[in-house]
Amino acid sequence: MFEPVTIKDIAKALGLSTSTVSRALRDTHEISPATKKMVLDYAKEIGYQPNPIALSLKERRSKSIGVVVSEVANSYFSQAINGIESIAYDRGYHVIISQTHESYDREVVNVQHLASRSVDGLLVSLSSQTNDISHLKQLHDKGLPMVFFDRVAEEINTHKVIANNEKGAYEATAHLIRSGYKRIAHLTSSSQLSISIERLSGYEAALNDHGLTVNADYIKHCPHGGMIYEETESKIKELLALDEKPDAIFVAGDRLSTGCLSVFKNLSISVPGDMAIAGFSNSDVLDLFNPSLTSVRQPAFEIGKLATQMLIQLIEAKYPVEEFEKKVLDTELFVRNA
């Protein structure tokens, strides 16, 4: 149905061998200018396009990289993907995106799928439900290049690119403290995620540094990372039911931050009047929100770029890479008060 036009066709038409045509097309020196011109002209005339699949088979690589994220409909990830694309594209790589929707099972399936489609490398941000990373470890051990970004697996020794989650969390929490709030709760994603751990640690450090004590009742985890409204709502209701109700919340995720605002809006609880909120978010319409959200913004585009550069470096390395690094990029705090 879809017309071929192969090197063989050109060879036949021009009375040459396929290897000569190949050489002309690939511009090697061992070819006469005349033949080369003839081949190139004819190739252009009939619109010859090399078959990348044949090439992949031969060179044993696909010039494509797989991306595993929880959701493209998420400002952070869509910005990161833009960064990924911007680099990949320039370097001639295809980007294959797959979404876990925060499900461990889908993550396993997607990773397997990508690997079996022989991507040359993987850019991974773990799902919030992922505890066991053997599906990735196995591929990594086999030699599949892999770079983690955002939600990383410490157990796998490879490059990692993350935001300075601890510092970002510290700043947001400190901002709430400086604004006069004393009972600051923390709403976060599942506890095993690297970002949860880092952000929790920044939150705790800020409390400690400002003479406030960490109250375990004030820390609530949403395993679905804000994907399920009811989950977020019920955790917030737990906070509101406490004897010493918090007066502010530091929220550790994009979806959770907006989810949180929605819950308060629906409960008709005034923000920041009755409850102040600061949270991680990369949305670019935050300025339109009311109640407004003081936000911690990650350099998502930059993170995507860096991760991709490192991955391609790994893919194209002549010798196995032994030294891995973790890049940490600063976040930015946007104070908004309505």
Added chain:
Amino acid sequence: MFEPVTIKDIAKALGLSTSTVSRALRDTHEISPATKKMVLDYAKEIGYQPNPIALSLKERRSKSIGVVVSEVANSYFSQAINGIESIAYDRGYHVIISQTHESYDREVVNVQHLASRSVDGLLVSLSSQTNDISHLKQLHDKGLPMVFFDRVAEEINTHKVIANNEKGAYEATAHLIRSGYKRIAHLTSSSQLSISIERLSGYEAALNDHGLTVNADYIKHCPHGGMIYEETESKIKELLALDEKPDAIFVAGDRLSTGCLSVFKNLSISVPGDMAIAGFSNSDVLDLFNPSLTSVRQPAFEIGKLATQMLIQLIEAKYPVEEFEKKVLDTELFVRNA
């Protein structure tokens, strides 16, 4: 670096021929149960994974589909992509996403890139700057299956899936009229886009049906579809500079709607006090906006699903398909007033 495990390895280890192994793996009937079991067991043991590239080369298809959208960081498209993925994965297809960022040049390059990577088909939503569609026409003529969604090219005879833009625009405009507004402007994307034409037509119909006249000065185009804040701002300022200043605006796009709200916020113009706004948007945080936006929501997920089903049907068709259809899905109006 990355270990192979081919059919040949199995054959050698088991003292069989590659064809026998292939047959065992592919579960044909012309194979003895014993051999089959032996092969399957061994294959599982050593973790054999068929090489899809070799298969693609043989079968002359890649089991992947290319998606061309303007931006993944856009609620409409990210939702549509979710729909696309949901079907594609089930049917064993990979989804390769590329973004035009509303640029014609990038669209041409991306389409070429996808085609040369031999995707089996294309799901396309045109960039706002695309006038010339010969890059697509050429591939379509060559037999590459193609389905348009959202921003379609009427000149290419193939399946199309769109929202009922005209009706959606009509309803939004009629809503503004019923709310008492009489000087309703229209802010839209570039004039050649199918969605612009359809939405403009719905807008005009609503005005006419309600005894209002269409004023050409009230219709403003943003060729970059809201990607450039300054463009949106300047068009709005043009509207505000008119002698008979509009009292409401019907906005024809996601990015434009939020951009519009931002502009008014920055100009300290009260919405809907001084200016009412209704617009197309698929954002799922609209409820948090203030000023709030009365929105026309498209069934993006559904559109993505349908387009993908139709594309795969085209790809897998035994005989060339001659009959094409255009599916039109209803939008939903969400009235919000703050």
Added chain:
DNA sequence: CTGAAAGCGCTAACAA
């Protein structure tokens, strides 16, 4: 029921 051989499109030794 199994094996040998050809071929998908391309490149790269090796010959000529």
Added chain:
DNA sequence: TTGTTAGCGCTTTCAG
């Protein structure tokens, strides 16, 4: 400088 040949991993005639 050009042609011949083999091979990347797999399926599929065609013989046995």
